[in-house]
Amino acid sequence: DTAVSQTPKYLVTQMGNDKSIKCEQNLGHDTMYWYKQDSKKFLKIMFSYNNKELIINETVPNRFSPKSPDKAHLNLHINSLELGDSAVYFCASSQVGTAPDTQYFGPGTRLTVL
Amino acid sequence: AQSVTQLDSHVSVSEGTPVLLRCNYSSSYSPSLFWYVQHPNKGLQLLLKYTSAATLVKGINGFEAEFKKSETSFHLTKPSAHMSDAAEYFCVVTLSGSARQLTFGSGTQLTVLP
Numbered sequence: 565d566t567a568v569s570q571t572p573k574y575l576v577t578q579m580g581n582d583k584s585i586k587c588e589q590n591l592g593h594d595t596m597y598w599y600k601q602d603s604k605k606f607l608k609i610m611f612s613y614n615n616k617e618l619i620i621n622e623t624v625p626n627r628f629s630p631k632s633p634d635k636a637h638l639n640l641h642i643n644s645l646e647l648g649d650s651a652v653y654f655c656a657s658s659q660v661g662t663a664p665d666t667q668y669f670g671p672g673t674r675l676t677v678l
Numbered sequence: 679a680q681s682v683t684q685l686d687s688h689v690s691v692s693e694g695t696p697v698l699l700r701c702n703y704s705s706s707y708s709p710s711l712f713w714y715v716q717h718p719n720k721g722l723q724l725l726l727k728y729t730s731a732a733t734l735v736k737g738i739n740g741f742e743a744e745f746k747k748s749e750t751s752f753h754l755t756k757p758s759a760h761m762s763d764a765a766e767y768f769c770v771v772t773l774s775g776s777a778r779q780l781t782f783g784s785g786t787q788l789t790v791l792p
Contacts, residue, residue: 568721605716605766607782620779654721666712667780669722 567591568670570655576676577645585640585673587655595619595660596638597667598630601652613638614660642675650677680705682771684783692791697741697756699786701769704750711752712770712780713743722768728752739763764790 568589577583589596597620598610612620616632627643642649655670685700703709713725726737733745739762743754752769769783 605785607722607768609780656722666724666727668724669714671721 568655568657568668570653570670570673572673573671574674574676576678578678579645579647581645582641582643583645583675584642585653585655585675587638587640587670589636589655589657589668589670591657591659591668593657593659593668594635595658596632596635597656597658598638598640599654599656599669601654601672603651607654611638611640645675645677647677650675680709680771680779680781682769682781682783684767684769684786686786687784688787688789690789690791691759693761694758697754697759697763697788699754699767699769699788701743701752701754701783702750703752703769703771705771709771711743711745712772713737713741713752713754714768714770716766716768716785718765725754725767759788759790761790761792764788 571586595614597612599607600610601607609622610624611630613632615635629641632638652672652674654672656667658667681704683702691697708730711728714722715725716722725741726735726743728735728745736742741754741756743752745752767786767788770780772780
C-alpha cells in the first residue's frame with residue numbers, strides 16, 4: 565500500500581543509452597513531479613504535471629521527456645544518457661487546492677551512468 | 679521569488695541532548711514552510727509544515743518548529759535526540775497555498791553520537 569512508488573530503485577547503464585523511470589501514486593492526487601538530487605544532495609524540481617498536463621518545466625535538457633498516461637502515473641524517459649545525469653531522481657505527488665498541498669515523495673531511483 | 683538557507687551543513691549532537699537545525703527563508707509573499715527528513719538511501723518524509731495558522735508547529739517523532747516572521751526563520755528543534763534521528767534534513771519554502779513550486783534548502787546532516 566505504498567503511496568508513491570518508483571521503479572527501478574537502482575539503474576546502472578552506459579553513456580548513450582536510453583532509459584525510463586516509472587512512478588505511480590495511489591493517493592488520488594492530481595499533480596505529480598520529478599526532482600533531481602545531485603551528489604551534494606541538492607534537490608531541484610524538473611517537471612510537474614497536473615491532470616496529465618505539463619505545468620512546470622524547469623531548465624532541463626530536452627533529452628528528458630516526462631510522460632503522463634493518466635493522473636496516477638508520471639514516467640521519466642531519458643535519451644542519450646550522459647555522465648552528468650547520474651543522480652537520485654525522486655517522484656512526488658500532491659493534491660492542488662488543499663492548504664497547503666503537501667508533496668509526498670517516492671523512495672527515489674539512483675541512476676548511475678558509466 | 680523565494681529562497682531558503684540552511685545555516686549549518688552538518689550538526690552533531692549527543693544522544694539525549696537537544697537538537698537545533700536552523701533555517702532562514704526569503705519570500706515575496708506569505709510562505710508555507712516544510713521540514714522534510716531523508717534517512718540514508720531512503721525517500722523524503724514530511725516532518726511538519728507551517729500554513730499560517732499556529733506559529734509553533736508540532737511534527738512527527740517529537741520535532742517541532744517555530745515560524746518567526748520578524749526573523750524570517752523556521753528553525754527545527756527536538757528536546758532530546760535519538761540515534762534514529764540521524765539523517766539529512768531539508769527546509770523547504772513555497773508560496774502560501776501552493777506546493778507546486780517547492781524550493782529546497784541545501785540540507786543539514788544530523789549526526790547523533792552515543
